[in-house]
Amino acid sequence: MAEVLSTKAVTKEANTAASSQTLTINGKSFTLDADPKMPILWALRDILGLTGTKYGCGAGLCGACTVHLDGQPVRACLTSLGQAQGKRLTTIEGLDNQKLKNAWVEHNVPQCGYCQAGQLMSAAALVAQHPKPSEEQINTAMSGNLCRCGTYPRIKAALQNYAKQEG
């Protein structure tokens, strides 16, 4: 069932360039009236209320807004609604890799936690492709995600631990 969300209530007082956009987010179909050029980051956060996906730089430099588009990690700040039309979008709210989250818990990874949604989304995409990632694969896959608190050693340990459990 498609959930219809409209921004008209708030946009009627402003100029609009909205058109109907249909997205599949975490397995659910959404239709919203919005500018197709709007980055999905802001549609998720400001219109759909899915605030788990974070803003960090707006330029694809920090990875805080990482989501999956048809299973591939992309930066929500650089992906427009138009580009996401008809594709499967997964956000942290829909991430179902509990084993990965358990590895994060075991290593008590988060500090402030703000970047962790993006870290987890990048990590989930990595282990989906390489269930037993090598150190080099971890370094490559996680190099686009900044953490100012400095949780990198634990992210790495959590992923290495995950790899071990894959036997």
Added chain:
Amino acid sequence: MSTFTAVENVSRRDVLKLFGAVGGGLALGASGLTWSPMALAQDKEARLNLFIAIGEDNKVYLTCHRSEMGQGIRTGILQVLAEELEADWDKIVPIQGLADKRYASQNTDGSRSIRENYDRMRQMGAMARTMLEQAAAARWKVPVSEVHTAAHKVLHAKSGRSASFGELALAASEQPVPALESLKLKDVKDFKQIGASRQIVDMDAMLTGSAIYGYDIKLDGMLYASIMRPPVLGSDVASVDDTAARKVAGVVDVYRLPTPKGPPAFNQLGGVAVIATNTWSALEGRKALKVEWTTSPNSQHDSSLYLKELVERVQQSGKVVRQVGNELKNWPEADTLKAVYTVPYLIHSPMEPPVATAYVTAKGCEIWASTQTPQSTQQNVAAALGIEEDAVKVNVTLLGGGFGRKSKPDFSVEASLLSKQFKRPIKVSWSREDEIQNGYYHAISAQSYQALFDANNKPTALLARTGFPSISSTFAEGVEYPSGGELDLGFVDVPFALPHLRYEVVKAQAHSRIGWMRSVCNIQHGFSVGSFVDEMAHRAQVSCPDMWRSLLGDARRETFSDQQFKYGNYGEDLNRHPVDVSRYFGVIDAVEKAQAKAPKAGKNQGWGFAVHRSFVSYVAVAILVEVSEDKQVTVLKAIAAIDAGTVVNPDRVKSQTEGAIIFGLSLAMMGEITYKEGKVQQSNFHDYPLLRLPQTPDMEIIIIASDAPPAGVGEPGVPPVAPSLTNAIFAATGVRIRDLPVSKQLRI
């Protein structure tokens, strides 16, 4: 339902549902400037004191009055409360405290949440436990001395009776508040919570995307603002052409903020706000603005020229701030070692930029902010709106990092002025560019050091000078010198035991908002002294740790009492937290021992070392680097030992120290903010890079076991990192890096 309804007043709802009664429990009228448990006597129901409420459901609602920004304080404060209360950890519900003067300071900076609250929180826990025991004794008509508390229950051993906290809560809340002197605190050997590594209380929320940060606040009818602020401090809007901006889809209005007056302090900066129905429209609208700016006295500021001036100044005599022994003149060239060090401007860059939401109504103002300082937010918003402080309610969200940036409430002031104007809730979200270009900067600085060696190549005298624009310049006009408090941060307070010591400061005027950033002036002072001691060690042909040992002298408790020098000591009593040379030795020894077991430096590799005391904690760091023939630096390993006294949550002390190493490596290797024509030249992570995962070394963190009073944790790990790194680079290459960041000379 708006997002915030879900998080709004968690405290009120949770406590209300306990008994369906309001009572006085959360009618938090400020009742005095100083914290006092007695102020709570009027509180009813199951609120036992300001920090502890107990539900009939047997859950314990513990309030953390400090801000969570990654340091784990929402877990740590609760551990201390739960310890003395004898509460079960799995029956604990964390509550975030609103701005309230009764808590005493809520300013979450200076690495002091635990050191300033450890004793108080133990007392709060013990007080609540005593009230539960009094209630049980009264119910059973037995002497209080016959009951005791364990595992979330009060027990009477003689009769075998017991009652849960939930069963006793209401009666306990009617018991007299016990006098502080009468409280019996637990013996350290009986601790179950303090000293236990606990999982952070917000873990689940953080891993599911449901944790609410300032950026995530959404209120019904809320508008979003993006502000174009003056690019030069002190400049103002000369003209605005907002025609194109107003045409951007989603833009509601464009509003010019008032021109701020006087020193920057925590005022908003002025500029032009674009108000829109969503963040993206606000950002797009702002891009379309055409704004001309007036010039200011800072419009000529050029940081590279400024740094050259500072470097010259620290090589001439300055104002003496501490002297031991005599002033020595005419140092023989051959016996003298000299060096000058520089550190550029830096900026905090928490992953979540500053953000605040305000809703101003006829009744007052409500703020939801990622703030380290709810009380100062309350004061500054009240002043900006011209209303009473009590009419400003400040909700503290989780912070996506802070590092000192979010203890400046300017962004909440912006949101409050805009909400007043538009009569709607307004969220002001800073972009990354805003954060980097309109911040409160860690000061650009230069230090000179010189040491005199005797015939045996032993140092006998040290002369140090420092110069940097002062944080005081942000709050007062005409400041020309660093303040005493800034010099106490790792400059004058190193307890060298040489017969002749002389410390001087030189003039340095400010041209931007200068602020505090994680470890503050210990950054430049830790770097310069840590580098110079290594240079002295090299000259004397001893190891760097041995040079530290010889310079520090006897294992004594230094109070500087005979030196006409008053040391601030991070606000702590020097008797409770002395400058303890034996604790320097403790961390030096621990790192040396761990290093002995680590790999030896191979080809093109080198180990570096540094030690620093700050925030009354002691941290030593050893770093192993490799520098390839083509000048590529790889940091291979970092070993740190931290002595922070009594530790509440060892895992969070470890994680903070790991984070401090990464923060220190970021600033040392690649951190640099520069100015041209008064404007910051960097704008985002492409030109203000931070360390990334593949650049992170293996780490080993040693926590020194100690029963000393708790000391700082969040910041003390940062200062020794930069010198340990550059000392390692010297060991690997013979190249001495005296000007940060390393990336100016080597590849990183």
